[in-house]
Amino acid sequence: MITMLAAKTQLVQPGTNLNASFAIIIDQKSYNKVENAVLAYRDAVEKDGLSSYILIVDNVSPDEIRREIIQLKSNDAGLEGVVFIGDIPIPMIRDAQHLASAFKMDQVRFKFSRSSIPSDRFYDDFNLDFKFLEQDTSNTLLYYYSLTAASAQTVHSDIYSGRIKPPFKGEEKYRRIQDYLMKVVARKNAKERLDNMLRFNGHGYNSESLTAWENESIALREQFPNLYEPGGKIKSLYHEMSPELKSIIINNLQDENLDLALFHAHGGVETQYLLGYPPAANVSQNIDAVKMFLRSKIRTAKRRKRDVEEAKAYYMEQYGVPESWFEGAFDDSVIVADSIYSANLDMDISDVSKFRTGAELIIFDECFNGSFHQDRYIAGEYVFGDGDVIAGVANSVNVKQDIWTDEGLGLLNYNVRLGQWHREDGYLENHIIGDPTFRFHNPDEKDWSLLLQKNKDNLRFWKKTLKSEDVALRSLSVRKIVDLESKDAVPELVNIYNSDNSFIVRLSALKGLAEFRTPEFEKILFNSVDDPYELIRRFSVQWMGVVGREDYLPVLVQKVVHDPSDRVNYLAKGALEKIAPEKVYPLFEKEIQQLPESTANNEFLEWMKNSYERSTDRLRKEIIPELSTDTLALKKRIGAVRTLRNYQFQEALPVLISLVSDKNEATELRVVGLEALGWYAFSYNREKIVAACDQLLNRTETPPDVKDEALKTRKRIIAGYTDPVNP
Numbered sequence: 001m002i003t004m005l006a007a008k009t010q011l012v013q014p015g016t017n018l019n020a021s022f023a024i025i026i027d028q029k030s031y032n033k034v035e036n037a038v039l040a041y042r043d044a045v046e047k048d049g050l051s052s053y054i055l056i057v058d059n060v061s062p063d064e065i066r067r068e069i070i071q072l073k074s075n076d077a078g079l080e081g082v083v084f085i086g087d088i089p090i091p092m093i094r095d096a097q098h099l100a101s102a103f104k105m106d107q108v109r110f111k112f113s114r115s116s117i118p119s120d121r122f123y124d125d126f127n128l129d130f131k132f133l134e135q136d137t138s139n140t141l142l143y144y145y146s147l148t149a150a151s152a153q154t155v156h157s158d159i160y161s162g163r164i165k166p167p168f169k170g171e172e173k174y175r176r177i178q179d180y181l182m183k184v185v186a187r188k189n190a191k192e193r194l195d196n197m198l199r200f201n202g203h204g205y206n207s208e209s210l211t212a213w214e215n216e217s218i219a220l221r222e223q224f225p226n227l228y229e230p231g232g233k234i235k236s237l238y239h240e241m242s243p244e245l246k247s248i249i250i251n252n253l254q255d256e257n258l259d260l261a262l263f264h265a266h267g268g269v270e271t272q273y274l275l276g277y278p279p280a281a282n283v284s285q286n287i288d289a290v291k292m293f294l295r296s297k298i299r300t301a302k303r304r305k306r307d308v309e310e311a312k313a314y315y316m317e318q319y320g321v322p323e324s325w326f327e328g329a330f331d332d333s334v335i336v337a338d339s340i341y342s343a344n345l346d347m348d349i350s351d352v353s354k355f356r357t358g359a360e361l362i363i364f365d366e367c368f369n370g371s372f373h374q375d376r377y378i379a380g381e382y383v384f385g386d387g388d389v390i391a392g393v394a395n396s397v398n399v400k401q402d403i404w405t406d407e408g409l410g411l412l413n414y415n416v417r418l419g420q421w422h423r424e425d426g427y428l429e430n431h432i433i434g435d436p437t438f439r440f441h442n443p444d445e446k447d448w449s450l451l452l453q454k455n456k457d458n459l460r461f462w463k464k465t466l467k468s469e470d471v472a473l474r475s476l477s478v479r480k481i482v483d484l485e486s487k488d489a490v491p492e493l494v495n496i497y498n499s500d501n502s503f504i505v506r507l508s509a510l511k512g513l514a515e516f517r518t519p520e521f522e523k524i525l526f527n528s529v530d531d532p533y534e535l536i537r538r539f540s541v542q543w544m545g546v547v548g549r550e551d552y553l554p555v556l557v558q559k560v561v562h563d564p565s566d567r568v569n570y571l572a573k574g575a576l577e578k579i580a581p582e583k584v585y586p587l588f589e590k591e592i593q594q595l596p597e598s599t600a601n602n603e604f605l606e607w608m609k610n611s612y613e614r615s616t617d618r619l620r621k622e623i624i625p626e627l628s629t630d631t632l633a634l635k636k637r638i639g640a641v642r643t644l645r646n647y648q649f650q651e652a653l654p655v656l657i658s659l660v661s662d663k664n665e666a667t668e669l670r671v672v673g674l675e676a677l678g679w680y681a682f683s684y685n686r687e688k689i690v691a692a693c694d695q696l697l698n699r700t701e702t703p704p705d706v707k708d709e710a711l712k713t714r715k716r717i718i719a720g721y722t723d724p725v726n727p
Contacts, residue, residue, distance in 0.1 A: 008058045009068060013464055014051035014641030015043070022050040023072055023082040023439060025065065030086030032172040032366050037181035038085070045437050049449070050080070055425030062089045062143050063132065066123055066328025073126070073159065079417040080453065081160040081436050082123065086177060087114055088165075090373045094133065096147035097645075098678055099155050101430045101726055102400035104645055112136070112144050118373040118396040119428040124161040126151040142373060143462065149711040153678075154722040155426035160419030162391070166384035169347075176384045180254035184435045187360065187390050194259045194413055194440040195226060196233045198252050198359065201278030202265025202366075203239045206401055211565035213238055215534035216406070217563060219503045222471040225290030233257075239265075243278045246344055256388070258358040262406065266397075268338060268380050272347040284611075287325075292338055294321065296331040302330075321513035349378045354579035357387035359417065359439065360632050365405045370394025370431050383434045387675040391418055402538060402571065403726050404507070408479070412440055414448040414684045424479070426722035429614040448473075459484045460722025466496075474500070475508040490520050497524060503533035507725075510536060514543060514724035517682060522547055529555055532564045539570060539725050545575025546682035550649040553579060557587040560608075561595075581615040584608070619649055627655045634666055641669065644676040653677075653685055657692045660706075669704045674709040678716035681726050689717050 014021060022045055024038060031038060031054075056070060059166035065088065073079045080131040094116050095106050105115040114135065115535040121128060122145065136142035147153075166176035199220070206212045217236055217462035227234040235252060242248060253261060294315055301311035312326055364370060364379055369376045370392065379394035386633065411421050419436030419697045425674070439449065447646040455461040466477040478496060481489050487510060510528055513521040525547070529540040541559055544552040552575070559572035576584050588608045592601050626632055626640035641659075644652055659665055660673040674696075677689050693714035696702045702710070721727060 008064070008186065008258065009058045009548055010056040011068075012054035012056070014046065016046045018046070018049060018078075019450075020050050020053040020078045020080050021076050022055065023053040023055055023058065023069065023079060024085060025055045025082055026085040027087045028056055030174065030177060031056050034178045034181065036113060036560060037178045037185075041181040041435075044185040046186050048437065048439075049295075049447075051078070057088070059134075060089070061121055061132075062091045062145070065089065068221050069123055069159070070126055071281075078453070080161060081162070081417075081423075083436055084120070084123075084164045085164040086173075087141060088163075090118050090141050091120070091130070092116035092136075092142050092144045092146060092373070092526070093119045093122065093130070093428055094146045096428060098675075099426075099722055100397065101403055101427050101429065101723070103397045103429065106641075106642070107172055110344070113142065114141075118142075118371065119429060120163065121157065121281075121428050122160045124159045124423075125152075125155050126156040126158045127156065133300070139373070141459050147712075149708040149715075152528070153712060153715040154179075154719045154720070155428065156722075157423050160417075160432070160436050162419060162424040162432035164384075164433060164434060165372050165380065167372075167374070167380035168384075169375065180384050180434075184390055184438070187388075187438075191441040192205055192360070193442050194224070195231060195376050196255070196257050196259045197224065197253075198235050198249075198258055198261045200237045200249060200261075200263050200265065200274070201239060202263070202272070202274045204241065205239075205264050207570050208239075209534070209565045210238075210569040211227055211534050212538070212567050215503070219533065219535070219696070220406065222502055222504050223406070224413060226413065230237055239275050240278075244585075246276055246347065246414060246524075249274065249347070250351070253357045253359065254355050255360040258361055260366070260412075261357075261359040261362045263363065264365045264405065265377075267364065267369045269368045269371045269374050270349040270368065270376055272364075272366055272378060273345075274347055275345040275639055277345070290319070290321065291325045292341070294319075295334070295338060298326060298329050304703070320521040327609075333544070347378070349376060349381045352378060352381040353385060355387070357382055357385070357389050360390045360440075361412075362389060362392045363405065363409075364392055364394040365399070367395060367398040370433055371396050371435060372431065379433045383543045386556045390438045391432055391436070393418075393422060394431060394433055395427075395429045396431060397429045399427070400726055403512075403540065403723065404535065404539075405561055408475065410504075411448065411476060413440055413442055414445045414472065415442055416448050416452065420449060420452055438640045454669060456480075457484065471504050474502065474505045477597050478508040478512060484516060487518065490516060490518055494520050494524060495613045496680065497528070503536070505538070506531065507533065507536050511725050514539075514682075514727075515720060517720060517724075522684070525552070526555060527690065529559060537568050538571055539565060541572040541575050541680065542727055545578040546648055546680075548579050548648075548685070550583070553583060554587055556586065557591050560587070561604075574647075577612070577615045579650055581612045581619065584612045619651060624652055624655050625654065627659055630665075631688075634669060637669055638672050641672045641676050645679050648680050648683065650683065650685070651681065653680060653688070657688060660693065660710075661692055663699075663701060667705055670703075670706050671709045674706065674713045677690050678713040681717050681720050686717050689712055693717075 045052045078549050094107060100117055102116055107115045129148045130145035131145040133146055166173050169177050184213050203215050206452045226232045233361050241579060259406050280289055298311050302308050362382055370379045370584055379392040383389045383392045408421055417437050417439045422432050462477045462480040464471050468474050493512045500506050524543055525540050528536055530538055544556055556572045556576050560569050563569055588605060592605045595601050623643055626637055656673055656677055660670045680686055693710040697707055697711040
């Protein structure tokens with residue numbers, strides 16, 4: 001039955017009446033082109049346990065679609081997800097960078113299309129509130145929205161969502177949609193289990209820490225024990241394993257038995273940056289590498305219309321190299337050879353079109369790979385290409401490295417739908433590209449997709465499940481107990497952390513404690529910073545830095561000196577800078593004095609001394625003076641304030657509070673300052689931020705823009721981070 005909801009929308013009712021439901025949302029033209037494939041997809045989804053609506057829209061705004069989804073959920077509480085097929089409007093979100101993992105672009109300096117975040121959280125989180133700004137004139141699918149002060153300031157999606165949007169135009173786009181939907185139908189009938197996985201870590205990722213790479217292998221074994229048993233297979237690749245690793249990756253991706261591929265690497269819209277330049281084995285290779293570097297630099301100078309001879313002279317003086325090392329920079333044959341060499345280090349969108357990928361699911365822990373608002377994007381090439389890929393999980397903008405990418409991933413081994421797992425990801429930029437109802441089938445386990453629906457509010461059920469021997473289920477139970485018991489769960493979370501032998505379960509308990517930011521959380525960090533699991537240590541040193549207590553300083557110094565993970569060393573160093581960089585050197589001196597006398601130790605100590613002197617000077621001679629002086633240009637002061645979004649220096653906090661409270665300061669500066677204060681949500685002084693916001697909200701003379709940002713910041717401080725493992 002078709003219901004006319006409005007002049008521009010039609011609703012096709014489900015063909016079945018099941019406990020859970022799903023909505024297929026498609027534009028009218030796409031529906032006309034691929035109707036039979038859409039109906040076949042609908043039937044396959046219903047056969048897999050979800051009653052499925054089809055909402056056909058024609059020339060509508062995101063607001064209208066959102067209203068229809070919310071109304072549908074109101075009428076049918078069992079609605080658990082939606083998929084957007086074809087040319088469905090793309091919300092471009094502004095003034096909500098605290099809801100992204102890493103995106104912090106200047107919205108004033110850069111145009112809307114670059115400084116906004118493409119995000120379907122607009123559609124699937126009903127508690128977010130937006131103000132419409134404008135529609136893009138060159139790409140009319142893009143609609144710009146501002147997150148309002150009235151909105152919730154954390155993401156908690158009510159339903160899951162996915163995008164079926166091939167990176168093609170014209171008739172090819174519709175052919176790809178048709179072929180993709182029929183591929184999904186065939187895959188749902190096959191019901192394959194997850195027993196073959198590929199994992200890859202690229203160059204420059206997580207400080208290239210082998211400890212991090214090794215520990216993730218252990219954590220994956222906890223979540224997917226079957227992959228490590230007879231009949232299972234997991235292959236872990238590291239970027240330094242072979243100079244021919246790109247070919248090895250492609251060969252493995254083409255394995256028709258591959259189920260899941262997990263990429264950790266840097267990325268672009270059309271590229272996965274897999275490998276770095278290999279280390280030289282002899283003097284000649286070192287010289288060749290330097291020559292290639294120099295050729296690239298003067299080509300860049302020419303491309304940017306700079307004087308090539310001046311650039312050449314600069315590098316000759318800087319590195320002490322002869323002019324002959326620049327030879328061939330503009331010879332066609334040399335340019336081609338250099339380009340081929342560089343191309344063999346990365347996976348380009350053109351590479352993906354040349355092979356068939358066997359994995360049904362690919363997780364792109366990489367920046368920009370899921371930029372579905374662009375004409376071409378590499379995740380779309382994988383998903384809507386000729387291979388077996390059903391879905392990708394990818395980011396529409398940049399993403400932070402230090403997040404828990406595979407959190408809860410083991411649930412995919414328990415018949416859970418991809419969307420049910422992904423719904424717990426709270427970032428604006430992260431999306432399912434493809435079918436969100438996709439799932440692997442494990443006949444040895446219960447159907448946890450149904451159990452999740454049935455027991456979402458059943459605390460007794462989750463307490464019982466907490467006793468399970470399966471790590472994925474215990475970890476899930478911890479998250480559910482946190483949701484249902486709130487702060488009453490704190491004592492149990494402390495006990496779980498102190499007693500559970502699982503990396504994953506302990507981290508789930510710590511994440512719950514971080515969400516509540518109680519004294520118990522601040523205390524347990526003294527233990528968790530030495531946890532056997534590298535990711536727990538990594539998060540713990542970050543938490544110490546943003547909490548800002550000075551009694552963390554000796555512990556963090558020990559992590560910089562002794563922790564086997566390069567990434568933990570790096571993050572602990574940054575945490576020290578946030579707390580009190582001027583008090584750090586004596587602690588390093590004391591720690592190093594306990595070690596055997598060596599040139600390396602003395603050089604390390606000198607490096608630490610210089611580093612933290614620079615940090616202290618930067619804070620006290622640049623940032624704080626720029627915050628407090630009124631003689632500098634407004635643009636310069638705003639830049640100093642924005643620094644504190646990434647570097648929450650505790651010493652700068654009272655200065656920043658004073659700035660936003662001063663009625664004589666420029667409104668624009670106060671607004672930027674309030675936004676920066678929102679990133680101090682873990683600070684042990686955060687109540688002072690709430691008090692300052694309350695004062696601003698209660699003053700009649702406070703400008704409206706300042707009041708709006710004060711309300712936003714107050715909510716952010718009280719609610720905490722969307723994902724507390726990413727402070």
